[in-house]
Amino acid sequence: MSIKTISYGAETDVLVIGGGLAGLCAAIEAADGGAEVTLLEKLNECGGSSVLSGGLIAFSGTDMQKAAGIDDSDTQLYDDLRRAGGQQNVEALVRTYVANQMGAYEWLKEIGTQFISVELAAGHSRPRAHSLRAIEFMALMEQRVRDTGKVKIIFGAAAERLHRPLEGGRVEGVAARINGKATNIRARRGVVLAAGGFARNAEMVNLFVPHQAKCVVYCGPGCDGDGVRMAWALGAGLRDVVHIKGTFGFHPDTGKTAGRDWSKHSVYRGAILVNKQAKRYVDESKSYKLLGDAVLTQTDALSYQIFDQGVMETSSDTAPLFKFREALALGRLLSEPTLEALAKRIGVDAATLTATVDRYNGFVRCGNDEEFGRTGLSTGYGELVELKRGPWYAYPSTSGLIATYCGITVDTESRVIDVFGQPIQSLYAAGEMTGGFHGVAYMTGSSLGKCVIFGRIAGCNAAAATAS
Ligand SMILES: Cc1cc2nc3c(=O)[nH]c(=O)nc-3n(C[C@H](O)[C@H](O)[C@H](O)COP(=O)(O)OP(=O)(O)OC[C@H]3O[C@@H](n4cnc5c(N)ncnc54)[C@H](O)[C@@H]3O)c2cc1C
Incomplete structure (x- = not known):
């Protein structure tokens, strides 16, 4: 001894x-x-x-x-x-x-x-x-x-x-x-x-959960x-x-600017999620932790929360996750008058994005999301809304590790x-x-x-x- x-x-x-x-x-x-x-x-x-x-x-x-x-x-x-x-x-x-x-x-x-x-x-x-x-x-x-x-x-x-x-x-x-x-x-x-x-x-995260290593990180500097x-x-x-597990809805530039960073959850107000191929890939009403896992499987671990002016009007001035107007003012939420112009702005195929939104609106009208079975805004709760009124918005989103x-x-x-x-x-x-x-x-x-x-x-x- x-x-x-x-x-x-x-x-x-x-x-x-x-x-x-x-x-x-x-x-x-x-x-x-x-x-x-x-x-x-x-x-x-x-x-x-x-x-x-x-x-x-x-x-x-x-x-x-x-x-x-x-x-x-x-x-x-x-x-x-x-x-x-x-x-x-x-x-x-x-x-x-x-x-x-x-x-x-x-x-x-x-x-x-x-x-x-x-x-x-x-x-x-x-x-x-x-x-x-x-x-x-x-x-x-x-x-x-x-x-x-x-x-x-x-x-x-x-x-x-x-x-x-x-x-x-x-x-x-x-x-x-x-x-x-x-x-x-x-x-x-x-x-x-x-x-x-x-x-x-990063070494420890990679050791235990290598599939989470693509998350952006937002937490105390001493973690x-x-x-x-x-x-x-x-x-x-x-x-x-x-x-x-990471949390969905963080901007890919999280942590690169001064000030507090929060995830944005317009999906729980009616937005859809599309990947770089302009296609939906998940039931958007799932928990933000599961959406975090889902986005990590997409090209560049990136997706866009896409919504119209109707969803924008639910923006909050107090709840950070729903401060869409603030995100727009900060230049993180992107906006264009038409869906085609928005597609161009985020670099996805305009015809595919339009077809994705049209198809989704059809699911909302008939009450059956044939692709991913979405039945509500959040975990089956809340009425789904059609996306049809410009201007249009895109929030680039990935998963963020906060703890x-x-x-x-x-x-x-x-x-x-x-x-x-x-x-x-x-x-x-x-x-x-x-x-x-x-x-x-x-x-x-x-x-x-x-x-x-x-x-x-x-x-x-x-x-x-x-x-x-
Ligand atoms: C954006 C965000 C939102 C969150 N929201 C919530 C919420 O609403 N509710 C909730 O329950 N949880 C929330 N969490 C998680 C929660 O905040 C943390 O899990 C919790 O605060 C951790 O507290 P702690 O005292 O263990 O660690 P910390 O608060 O991280 O404190 C640890 C301290 O130790 C210091 N330190 C590290 N290494 C050393 C060393 N070698 N020597 C000396 N000092 C050292 C660090 O600098 C740090 O100051 C959130 C986290 C984040 C990032």
């Missing part, structure tokens, strides 16, 4: 890696539990993917739902999470989420979180996505961390390796690079990994999979990595579990980098929810651990 001697430049009780939502929640709980905490964030600000998010969090049985007459329960939430996960998510983790979600909701409100509305979202059998403004929310959470007076946040500080001097023993700290300078930091009670997903790590790899290197197990939602195996105490089912001592993980909770698919709002719930558990447990 080998023992390495490491010289440490600094020491703390609990060391948190990552300043996204999971890391901030862990830091607050660890500090409130009486620990001295150091939080390393490799960028120069906190936020990660959390601050870019749509700000929807899944809770059930809340006062907001009750006020809106929405009948929801822990049982419904549990069933929906399990159904979305194809019954392949770890039951105990889902139960832990459900058991702690109301406490998490109240805790966030006590901190001052302003929930705005309750929305129906993907995978929900009733409206339960509690919306908030992610930028304000993350600023509030960071302030709450600072208000503890016990957390030292260090920016420009990338954790690089975990230190476990005794093979099979406890994790003692990390090797980090702070503003370019290598140092070792010791954690007396525990290390909490909360370093987010790995959507930006390189550092946390997953550090724990993996110590023998941590992995879960759900084969289920990573990986999978990774390191953890138990209900947020302890990292190794490939043999044993906890790795003094090592905790929370947030997007953990696997097992979502199973085959993520239910909207459950990723931010998982950050809060399991981040809190990780912070509490690390603070309560015996110091060494």
Whole structure:
């Protein structure tokens, strides 16, 4: 058995890696539990993917739902999470989420979180996505961390390796690079990994889901999979990595311009989808995750959402997915007075595009989509509309990877579990980098929810651990 001697430049009780939502929640709980905490964030600000998010969090049985007459329960939430996960998510983790979600909701409100509305979202059998403004929310959470007076946040500080001097023993700290300078930091009670997903790590995406590698990427700039790899290197197990999926409706230039990027979903307002051959290739009412898979099989992984002025008139000024007018103003949504001119603009055959739209309109009139069996705007819901009134619009679309939602195996105490089912001592993980909770698919709002719930558990447990 080998023992390495490491010289440490600094020491703390609990060391948190990552300043996204999971890391901030862990830091607050660890500090409130009486620990001295150091939080390393490799960028120069906190936020990660959390601050870019749509700000929807899944809770059930809340006062907001009750006020809106929405009948929801822990049982419904549990069933929906399990159904979305194809019954392949770890039951105990889902139960832990459900058991702690109301406490998490109240805790966030006590901190001052302003929930705005309750929305129906993907995978929900009733409206339960509690919306908030992610930028304000993350600023509030960071302030709450600072208000503890016990957390030292260090920016420009990338954790690089975990230190476990005794093979099979406890994790003692990390090797980090702070503003370019290598140092070792010791954690007396525990290390909490909360370093987010790995959507930006093309090698890892290619390893687990090569068919998703053509996705454009839109997520926090630090989503390189550092946390997953550090724990993996110590023998941590992995879960759900084969289920990573992109989201349909991202412009191929996503991430190339400043500002926030969102997918556009005009298909759920009546648009059709055509490929570079100007042909439909899928039932457009399917879930955006399945549409994401479908577009990746088309030439150049590219398609166009084609619609007319009637669909354009459903444009929203508030819901990002339906802000068609804004997309037009930004030059991403293309428009021409005639369908022929639009075909020319996007470089597809005009006669074929016209025939595709005419054929589709025929299906709408007779109520039978002979080609792909589309029966509604979204998953069988909503009346289909004929596309016939110019001007005409085309939104170039592909699939975008915004999160990986999978990774390191953890138990209900947020302890990292190794490939043999044993906890790795003094090592905790929370947030997007953990696997097992979502199973085959993520239910909207459950990723931010998982950050809060399991981040809190990780912070509490690390603070309560015996110091060494
Ligand atoms: C556009 C978009 C919309 C979304 N909308 C929703 C939604 O509405 N609801 C929902 O539930 N989920 C949503 N998600 C997913 C959700 O936002 C993320 O899964 C979640 O925020 C991840 O939080 P996290 O704390 O685990 O990681 P992050 O928020 O990504 O934080 C991780 C932090 O760790 C830092 N870090 C990484 N490596 C290191 C290192 N080596 N050393 C130190 N620091 C490191 C990163 O820089 C980052 O700041 C969305 C995601 C995106 C991109």
